[in-house]
Amino acid sequence: MTDPTGRGGRATIEDVAAAAGVSVATVSRALRDLPNVASSTKQRVTEAALSLNYRADPSARHLASGRSRNVEIAVPVLNSWYFSEVLAGAEAVLSECGYSLSISAVPTPTARFDFVRNAVASRHADGLIMVDLPLADLEIDMLENSNLGVFTIGFKCPSFHSVLVDNLAIGRIATEHLFDRGHRRIGILTGQPNDSLRFTVPKDRAEGYRQMLTSHGLVADPGLSCSGHFSVDGGREAMNQLLKLDDPPTAVFALSDEMAFGAMAATRDCGLTTPDDVAIMGVDGHYLAEITGLTTIDQHVGQQGVVAARQLVALLDGAVEPARQIEIESNLIVRGST
Amino acid sequence: MTDPTGRGGRATIEDVAAAAGVSVATVSRALRDLPNVASSTKQRVTEAALSLNYRADPSARHLASGRSRNVEIAVPVLNSWYFSEVLAGAEAVLSECGYSLSISAVPTPTARFDFVRNAVASRHADGLIMVDLPLADLEIDMLENSNLGVFTIGFKCPSFHSVLVDNLAIGRIATEHLFDRGHRRIGILTGQPNDSLRFTVPKDRAEGYRQMLTSHGLVADPGLSCSGHFSVDGGREAMNQLLKLDDPPTAVFALSDEMAFGAMAATRDCGLTTPDDVAIMGVDGHYLAEITGLTTIDQHVGQQGVVAARQLVALLDGAVEPARQIEIESNLIVRGST
DNA sequence: TTGAAAGCGGTACCAT
DNA sequence: ATGGTACCGCTTTCAA
Numbered sequence: 001m002t003d004p005t006g007r008g009g010r011a012t013i014e015d016v017a018a019a020a021g022v023s024v025a026t027v028s029r030a031l032r033d034l035p036n037v038a039s040s041t042k043q044r045v046t047e048a049a050l051s052l053n054y055r056a057d058p059s060a061r062h063l064a065s066g067r068s069r070n071v072e073i074a075v076p077v078l079n080s081w082y083f084s085e086v087l088a089g090a091e092a093v094l095s096e097c098g099y100s101l102s103i104s105a106v107p108t109p110t111a112r113f114d115f116v117r118n119a120v121a122s123r124h125a126d127g128l129i130m131v132d133l134p135l136a137d138l139e140i141d142m143l144e145n146s147n148l149g150v151f152t153i154g155f156k157c158p159s160f161h162s163v164l165v166d167n168l169a170i171g172r173i174a175t176e177h178l179f180d181r182g183h184r185r186i187g188i189l190t191g192q193p194n195d196s197l198r199f200t201v202p203k204d205r206a207e208g209y210r211q212m213l214t215s216h217g218l219v220a221d222p223g224l225s226c227s228g229h230f231s232v233d234g235g236r237e238a239m240n241q242l243l244k245l246d247d248p249p250t251a252v253f254a255l256s257d258e259m260a261f262g263a264m265a266a267t268r269d270c271g272l273t274t275p276d277d278v279a280i281m282g283v284d285g286h287y288l289a290e291i292t293g294l295t296t297i298d299q300h301v302g303q304q305g306v307v308a309a310r311q312l313v314a315l316l317d318g319a320v321e322p323a324r325q326i327e328i329e330s331n332l333i334v335r336g337s338t
Numbered sequence: 339m340t341d342p343t344g345r346g347g348r349a350t351i352e353d354v355a356a357a358a359g360v361s362v363a364t365v366s367r368a369l370r371d372l373p374n375v376a377s378s379t380k381q382r383v384t385e386a387a388l389s390l391n392y393r394a395d396p397s398a399r400h401l402a403s404g405r406s407r408n409v410e411i412a413v414p415v416l417n418s419w420y421f422s423e424v425l426a427g428a429e430a431v432l433s434e435c436g437y438s439l440s441i442s443a444v445p446t447p448t449a450r451f452d453f454v455r456n457a458v459a460s461r462h463a464d465g466l467i468m469v470d471l472p473l474a475d476l477e478i479d480m481l482e483n484s485n486l487g488v489f490t491i492g493f494k495c496p497s498f499h500s501v502l503v504d505n506l507a508i509g510r511i512a513t514e515h516l517f518d519r520g521h522r523r524i525g526i527l528t529g530q531p532n533d534s535l536r537f538t539v540p541k542d543r544a545e546g547y548r549q550m551l552t553s554h555g556l557v558a559d560p561g562l563s564c565s566g567h568f569s570v571d572g573g574r575e576a577m578n579q580l581l582k583l584d585d586p587p588t589a590v591f592a593l594s595d596e597m598a599f600g601a602m603a604a605t606r607d608c609g610l611t612t613p614d615d616v617a618i619m620g621v622d623g624h625y626l627a628e629i630t631g632l633t634t635i636d637q638h639v640g641q642q643g644v645v646a647a648r649q650l651v652a653l654l655d656g657a658v659e660p661a662r663q664i665e666i667e668s669n670l671i672v673r674g675s676t
Numbered sequence: 677t678t679g680a681a682a683g684c685g686g687t688a689c690c691a692t
Numbered sequence: 693a694t695g696g697t698a699c700c701g702c703t704t705t706c707a708a
Contacts, residue, residue: 010461012685023695028687036693055459059397059406063700070440079426079640081419088417091443100462102408102440105429112682121393124438157599232629265629281487288626291570291603302417350701361679366703375677398701401684 008092010053019048031056055230056099071149072102072125074115076132076199081258081286082301086131086153089305097218097313099126106133109196113139120146127312129153132334134200157201161315162325163308165299167201170283171208171253173332174297177252179216181279181338186213187224187249189238190250202230205255205283205285224249227260234262235262243270251279251338257296259288264337265294279338283330293336349390357386369394396438409487410440410463412453414470414535419430419596419624420639424469424491427643435651437464444471448533451477458484467491467643467651472538487653489646493538495542498655500663502648503637505539506623509546509591511670512635517554519676523561524551525587527576527597540568543593543621562587566597573600581608581616585588589617589676595624595634602630602675617676621668631674642666 016031017024020256024039030037037045048054062068071094075083087103094101097228102125106112116139119128127149134155135143143150143160150160178186188209191202209221226241228234234253239262242248254260260282267274274280282289285298354369355362360379368375368383375383400406409432413421425441431441440463444450451486454477457466465487472493473481481488481498488498516524526547529540548558564579566572573592580586581604592598598620605612612618620627623636649660 010459013687014685024686025688025696026694029694038693041693049535053455053459056687057401057685058460058462059400060700061687062397063395063401063702064685064687064699066687068684077426078429079419079423081417081422084419084422084425085417087441088415088443089421091416091441095442100440101442102438103425103429104433104439105426117391118393120398121348121391124396232625236629261626261629287570288599289600291574292630351699355694357708363679363681363701363704364677367678370703378679379677396703398684399703401686402701404684 011049011054013054013056015052016045016048016054019052020044039180061105067316068124068126069098070100070102070125070310071105071127071129071316072119073129073131074104074106074112074133076105076107078103078105082256082284083131083222084178085301086305086308089302090309091305093306093309093313097234097309097317099313099316112136115141119143119148123148126295126316127151129308130314132199132201149312151288151312151315153304153308156325161311163304163311163328165328165330166326167204168211170297170299171205171206171210172212173330174205174253174283175209175212177295178253178279178281178332178334178338179212181251181275183249183251183279184218184250185221185224185247185251186218186240187226187242187252188220189235189242189254189263190225190227191230191234191253192227199230202255207251216252228262230256232258232262232265235259236266237262239263239266240270243267243272249278251275252281254280254282255283257282257289257294260294260296260297260337261286261288261292264294274337281338285333289333289335295333295335295338297330297332299330300328349387349392351392351394353390354383354386357390358382369442381411382410405654406462406464407436408438408440408463409465409647409654410442410457411467411469412442412444412450412471414443414445414537416441416443420594420622423639423648424643427640427645428467428647429643431644431647431651435500435647435655437651437654445535447474450474450535454480457481457486461486464627464654465489467646467650470537470539471535480633487650489650489653491646494663494668499649499660501649501666502644502663503642503666503668505542506549508544508635508637509543509548509669510550510670511546512543512591512619512621513550514546515633515670515672516591516619516676517550518615519589519613521587521589521617522556523559523562523585523587523589524556525564525590526558527573527580527590527592527601528563528565529568529572529593530565532559534609537568540593547591562637566600568594568597570596570600570603573597574604575600577601577604578608581605581610587616589613590619592618592620595622595627595632598632598675599624599626612675619676623671627671627673633671633673635668635670635676636664637668 030042073307129151132154152162226238227237283297289296355365363642368380401454467489564576566576619633621635625635
């Protein structure tokens with residue numbers, strides 16, 4: 001039972017056919033629930049397959065059918081809360097739908113180009129999910145001509161399906177919340193302005209911030225804006241800059257929860273308290289926001305992965321053409337930091 | 339140039355052969371740097387392949403050669419700091435070595451069994467890395483008979499290669515540190531005692547804790563031990579239990595940084611301060627331990643993934659037989675929480 | 677040094 | 693309802 005075939009636990013479709021006394025064609029049909037198989041035959045085949053612990057070889061299947069039932073996800077980095085949430089959401093859906101999942105870290109524009117070219121040329125996946133990796137025109141061209149199913153998360157790309165949050169709205173909601181709390185000197189910790197991967201999220205959130213200030217008759221003081229890396233350390237350093245000002249902000253909008261964590265640390269290190277001396281809020285719904293008492297805007301990250309995967313599967317399985325752009329709701333969660 | 343073959347950007351080995359005016363066999367040899375190819379021939383082939391943007395189809399290659407150049411990593415959950423660090427480390431090595439990486443979340447014993455059976459039967463990967471997923475005997479049997487390359491991380495399995503930390507030592511070092519700080523009532527926040535996945539880490543760390551107490555002539559007071567889920571909430575709840583005691587511990591050893599974060603939150607919520615009222619430390623080297631001022635034992639998680647992947651590749655490429663068990667050093671990092 | 681051809685393990689078309 | 697068989701794109705003998 002451990003190794004019925006003597007070949008490392010692997011049985012082929014021929015073994016099953018022999019065991020069931022039918023042809024390989026019939027086995028193939030029976031196991032895939034195709035029509036025109038007598039139910040008694042199907043039963044014999046199923047039992048034979050079971051007792052031999054048979055699984056169709058994905059590579060053989062891919063070669064013969066043209067479909068790999070594999071999807072690949074590309075993210076800028078893997079060891080980040082945000083991306084691992086996306087992965088987890090997508091993996092749950094894909095495995096349930098019988099798809100395998102490959103992952104690639106794509107930290108630079110060069111790596112991104114290589115990734116796309118390789119995905120197109122080697123065709124090892126039926127579909128791609130690109131997370132926070134705005135594509136260059138040439139890459140879009142290649143993908144458009146590839147008949148790969150492509151979904152993007154975190155950036156809009158008219159050529160492909162996208163799962164998005166409304167970052168403008170996030171910026172506005174955050175700013176509005178701080179305004180409502182009575183703050184009028186509201187600072188912002190933004191992301192790197194010239195990120196080599198052309199990450200668009202910070203720009204949009206910052207724009208929402210500006211819009212909301214304007215609509216309240218305030219002006220976005222450039223001196224209250226400090227850009228740092230989209231990380232804990234980036235937030236900490238940027239916050240330190242703001243706290244050094246003669247007239248520092250009374251509230252700060254950090255563009256991610258991790259930046260907010262850094263900002264809270266910087267504040268504490270300066271001997272100031274949150275929210276009394278300075279209110280801080282972030283964006284994400286990071287799992288540690290609750291215990292740190294951080295006000296945040298939950299953008300349901302795992303859900304973004306779930307939806308992208310679900311829609312991609314629908315696309316690949318040819319069920320229904322998914323919506324071109326799907327927006328995930330985000331909602332304010334008020335905690336002690338504001 | 340975008341689509342030279344008119345088939346979705348895909349060129350086959352035959353296209354390359356035609357373009358270079360040689361046979362497919364020669365193309366195959368030339369592109370893989372096999373011997374007995376005239377250098378002039380190799381050059382023509384290489385250029386043809388380049389201009390056609392040719393990549394060998396991994397599935398065809400797999401079918402013909404028996405090697406997939408794919409490795410699969412199984413983790414209990416994907417959206418966790420620890421596992422995403424491991425993934426990131428492994429992915430960096432694997433992609434550099436020309437291996438693709440598949441991932442699976444394996445949250446239950448049933449899922450684990452299915453994962454193993456499928457990996458063995460479908461043979462879509464040459465190698466497996468099992469992270470914190472102690473294997474049942476039957477699963478070990480199946481894998482042993484499969485000639486898959488298997489590495490384990492986080493648990494010992496004599497049949498396979500393992501990357502490990504010395505959890506006993508970690509327990510001792512942590513306890514010693516708290517003892518050195520003058521604490522005599524040292525509590526411990528352990529993991530679920532009857533975890534269905536038979537996660538062994540908590541047991542070992544707790545044993546080290548007991549050993550060290552004993553060696554200092556203290557007795558491990560069962561009342562100072564509280565077990566919770568291996569998570570932030572688990573740590574928080576367990577800590578709440580300990581803080582309710584008439585005579586609570588003056589120091590607490592949390593078996594992971596996330597549990598420690600929960601414990602710090604619980605402490606703060608009770609109006610107590612760290613480390614004055616109660617010292618807290620964790621294990622992991624979590625990226626937020628620094629800003630929260632948490633004393634921890636860094637177990638170089640990313641490095642565990644790097645080493646496992648590197649050794650697995652060596653095993654699969656038949657270079658050198660890797661060491662059976664590889665231990666990753668861990669080191670104490672003292673911060674404000676103790 | 678190179679080429680021809682037999683697989684690898686399935687799928688899918690065409691017969692029966 | 694079932695079987696025969698030509699692929700899918702590559703690797704790997706075996707001959708030349």
